[in-house]
Amino acid sequence: MSAVLRNLIEQPYRHGFVTDVEADTAPKGLSEDIIRFISRKKGEPEWLLEFRLKAYRHWLTMTEPTWPNVSYPKIDFQDIIYYSAPKPKAKLASMDEVDPELRRTFEKLGVPLHEQKALAGVAVDVIFDSVSVTTTYKKKLAEVGVIFGSMSEAVRDHPDIVRRYLGTVVPSGDNFYAALNSAVFTDGSFCYIPKGVRCPMELSTYFRINTQESGQFERTLIVAEEGAYVSYLEGCTAPKFDTNQLHAAVVELVALDRAEIKYSTVQNWYAGDEQGRGGIYNFVTKRGLCKGAASKISWTQVETGSAITWKYPSCILQGEGATGEFYSVALTNHKQQADTGTKMIHIGANTRSRIISKGISAGESNNSYRGLVQIGPKAENARNYSQCDSMLIGDASGANTFPYIRVQNQTAKVEHEATTSKIGEDQLFYFQSRGVDPEAAVSMIINGFVKDVFTQLPMEFAVEAGRLLGLKLEGSVG
Amino acid sequence: MIRERAPTLLEVRDLSASVAGVAILKGVSLTVRAGEVHAIMGPNGSGKSTFAKALVGHPAYQVTSGAAVFGGANLLELPAEERARAWLFLGFQYPVEIPGVANAQFLRLAYNTVQAARGKDELDPLEFDDFVREKMKLLDMDPAFLDRSVNEGFSGGEKKRNEILQMALLEPRLAFLDETDSGLDIDALRVVANGINRLITPDNAIVLVTHYQRMLNYVVPDYVHVMDGGRIIKTGRKDLALELEHRGYDWVAAEATLAA
Numbered sequence: 001m002s003a004v005l006r007n008l009i010e011q012p013y014r015h016g017f018v019t020d021v022e023a024d025t026a027p028k029g030l031s032e033d034i035i036r037f038i039s040r041k042k043g044e045p046e047w048l049l050e051f052r053l054k055a056y057r058h059w060l061t062m063t064e065p066t067w068p069n070v071s072y073p074k075i076d077f078q079d080i081i082y083y084s085a086p087k088p089k090a091k092l093a094s095m096d097e098v099d100p101e102l103r104r105t106f107e108k109l110g111v112p113l114h115e116q117k118a119l120a121g122v123a124v125d126v127i128f129d130s131v132s133v134t135t136t137y138k139k140k141l142a143e144v145g146v147i148f149g150s151m152s153e154a155v156r157d158h159p160d161i162v163r164r165y166l167g168t169v170v171p172s173g174d175n176f177y178a179a180l181n182s183a184v185f186t187d188g189s190f191c192y193i194p195k196g197v198r199c200p201m202e203l204s205t206y207f208r209i210n211t212q213e214s215g216q217f218e219r220t221l222i223v224a225e226e227g228a229y230v231s232y233l234e235g236c237t238a239p240k241f242d243t244n245q246l247h248a249a250v251v252e253l254v255a256l257d258r259a260e261i262k263y264s265t266v267q268n269w270y271a272g273d274e275q276g277r278g279g280i281y282n283f284v285t286k287r288g289l290c291k292g293a294a295s296k297i298s299w300t301q302v303e304t305g306s307a308i309t310w311k312y313p314s315c316i317l318q319g320e321g322a323t324g325e326f327y328s329v330a331l332t333n334h335k336q337q338a339d340t341g342t343k344m345i346h347i348g349a350n351t352r353s354r355i356i357s358k359g360i361s362a363g364e365s366n367n368s369y370r371g372l373v374q375i376g377p378k379a380e381n382a383r384n385y386s387q388c389d390s391m392l393i394g395d396a397s398g399a400n401t402f403p404y405i406r407v408q409n410q411t412a413k414v415e416h417e418a419t420t421s422k423i424g425e426d427q428l429f430y431f432q433s434r435g436v437d438p439e440a441a442v443s444m445i446i447n448g449f450v451k452d453v454f455t456q457l458p459m460e461f462a463v464e465a466g467r468l469l470g471l472k473l474e475g476s477v478g
Numbered sequence: 479m480i481r482e483r484a485p486t487l488l489e490v491r492d493l494s495a496s497v498a499g500v501a502i503l504k505g506v507s508l509t510v511r512a513g514e515v516h517a518i519m520g521p522n523g524s525g526k527s528t529f530a531k532a533l534v535g536h537p538a539y540q541v542t543s544g545a546a547v548f549g550g551a552n553l554l555e556l557p558a559e560e561r562a563r564a565w566l567f568l569g570f571q572y573p574v575e576i577p578g579v580a581n582a583q584f585l586r587l588a589y590n591t592v593q594a595a596r597g598k599d600e601l602d603p604l605e606f607d608d609f610v611r612e613k614m615k616l617l618d619m620d621p622a623f624l625d626r627s628v629n630e631g632f633s634g635g636e637k638k639r640n641e642i643l644q645m646a647l648l649e650p651r652l653a654f655l656d657e658t659d660s661g662l663d664i665d666a667l668r669v670v671a672n673g674i675n676r677l678i679t680p681d682n683a684i685v686l687v688t689h690y691q692r693m694l695n696y697v698v699p700d701y702v703h704v705m706d707g708g709r710i711i712k713t714g715r716k717d718l719a720l721e722l723e724h725r726g727y728d729w730v731a732a733e734a735t736l737a738a
Binding site: 421424425426427429430431432433434435436437438440444445448449451 | 534535536537538557558559560562563567568570573574576577578579580583584587588591592595627644648
């Protein structure tokens with residue numbers, strides 16, 4: 001690999017700093033006592049404690065999945081802190097009252113709250129470690145009946161809705177990490193869009209892992225009633241630590257008749273250093289249920305962080321004529337590993353799904369797409385189109401595609417296309433010979449490559465994501 | 479056009495270069511003044527393309543000795559992109575394809591980058607669109623090429639036109655055109671050659687690297703150099719190209735051996 005390419009992909013993480021906030025932290029380790037501690041801390045109702053304990057007992061019988069194309073040392077689940085909350089200095093009425101330390105942190109991340117506030121129509125629910133610190137625009141949303149806030153608040157203020165849907169898309173025993181999350185989740189976002197309401201603004205959440213060695217177990221639930229629409233943005237980033245941090249979130253989406261949920265993620269967690277030390281293990285279960293007829297769920301993700309990503313935002317297309325979409329850009333560099341993709345489960349008739357996956361591998365990283373398209377026996381005239389493109393930068397990176405297609409209905413049509421390309425020295429030189437430096441050249445090539453996915457992102461997110469990809473691949477080019 | 483006292487654009491002294499450790503250029507000297515058209519001819523593997531690529535700074539070509547001064551600056555110290563910004567240009571023999579990047583986007587990035595480096599105004603996408611369409615007329619190019627990915631699926635002739643279009647946009651003081659005539663049918667050759675001729679001014683210069691005389695019927699050289707074995711072994715005027723066309727290269731090499 002040339003020096004130019006090497007410099008391009010060796011780019012230090014810029015968000016590596018620890019905010020000094022007093023934390024209220026549980027002792028390390030996991031047990032029924034710890035789960036009771038979490039539940040008590042949060043003042044939860046009995047049914048939720050039971051939900052947790054049931055999940056925990058199930059989890060004890062499970063083993064970690066070994067099928068992903070990733071490798072890492074065995075995780076010691078007793079060496080993790082399962083609850084950590086920043087102590088609020090006072091009850092927060094407005095953004096100005098947010099802990100100045102936290103605000104500085106966000107400014108360093110490039111997502112200052114006042115800027116977020118200025119961005120027209122974006123409400124921000126900030127998750128700092130495991131407890132929601134502040135929620136904005138809540139009043140405006142309340143006027144149209146949209147409930148948007150932390151999961152803890154939802155459990156307190158809207159227990160019936162939470163109880164009706166929690167664990168219905170991702171059951172507590174669904175998989176090893178989903179079970180763990182169900183047992184110990186500390187907070188997350190909750191969003192409810194009533195019948196016929198088009199959410200007047202994009203809802204945005206920034207997740208951030210802060211306390212060293214604290215696992216982060218968010219739980220997000222979004223419910224769109226009949227004919228409702230919501231666009232939800234999730235952005236993530238984390239400071240730099242040498243020990244790996246486990247992140248096992250669960251996201252559940254429920255779309256009823258003709259409802260539409262658009263879920264966008266731009267993820268920039270700490271990925272470890274050039275030697276692969278440190279970084280986040282991101283083992284996440286995200287699933288949407290298109291429960292109603294003609295409902296639609298669309299996942300768009302831009303994944304640039306994590307030492308290891310294990311994540312398959314999926315759609316269960318149950319209602320007749322439901323549509324599922326998955327648009328993904330996954331960028332890996334240095335020694336990052338990503339095994340990511342989607343599952344499209346066609347159950348109802350005339351269901352449609354579309355998968356556009358773009359993997360970019362640089363350094364010595366390994367990037368795998370894994371996708372399942374399943375057409376059930378009752379899914380008459382189901383359609384799927386999948387396109388999986390990989391781009392390699394340098395000679396030491398790897399890309400794999402693992403498509404799984406199971407069709408049980410003869411009227412189904414399933415298409416799969418895949419390509420692999422490489423940014424070559426000759427392409428970079430072509431740009432250089434026209435006066436363009438290699439950094440700008442790589443950025444233009446990558447932006448061309450990811451165009452089909454980025455057009456799916458809300459405007460301000462697309463800009464941020466574009467900046468992020470540039471940042472991840474930029475370096476001191478000599 | 480040869481003029482006395484025309485300023486010197488490029489001065490190459492005793493340039494040697496290698497590719498993957500193999501010496502290809504073994505001491506090439508060349509002086510190019512403003513307003514001149516040079517042709518470098520020679521058999522395959524004689525070092526013609528290597529000479530051009532080494533001068534524009536291709537990373538695979540290592541200069542091992544010698545000097546090259548362009549516009550008063552030591553060319554060999556500059557990264558390739560700065561050589562381009564300093565008014566040097568290479569028209570590629572095999573322009574590379576860049577899938578996913580629209581030609582218009584690429585052309586505008588290149589144009590604005592060199593404009594900025596030269597302290598001139600950049601153009602926004604709408605202004606650039608008007609500007610580039612004018613330049614495309616010069617080469618009889620369909621504006622549809624703006625929306626296609628750079629060189630992707632272009633025919634040989636289309637790629638070469640796209641190269642000359644870039645030359646028209648970047649307005650180099652010195653352009654190396656590496657076998658721009660190969661892959662062109664006779665009509666395309668005429669269009670491309672006319673385009674090149676219209677870009678020639680008293681202030682710039684062109685070095686054509688070619689196997690064949692036919693390009694030189696349209697773009698008439700002031701000097702013809704014959705390369706062989708990594709050296710320029712003979713320099714003459716435009717008649718030399720015609721003579722090479724009739725007699726081939728062997729006699730030049732034989733003459734050079736005798737002289738040595």
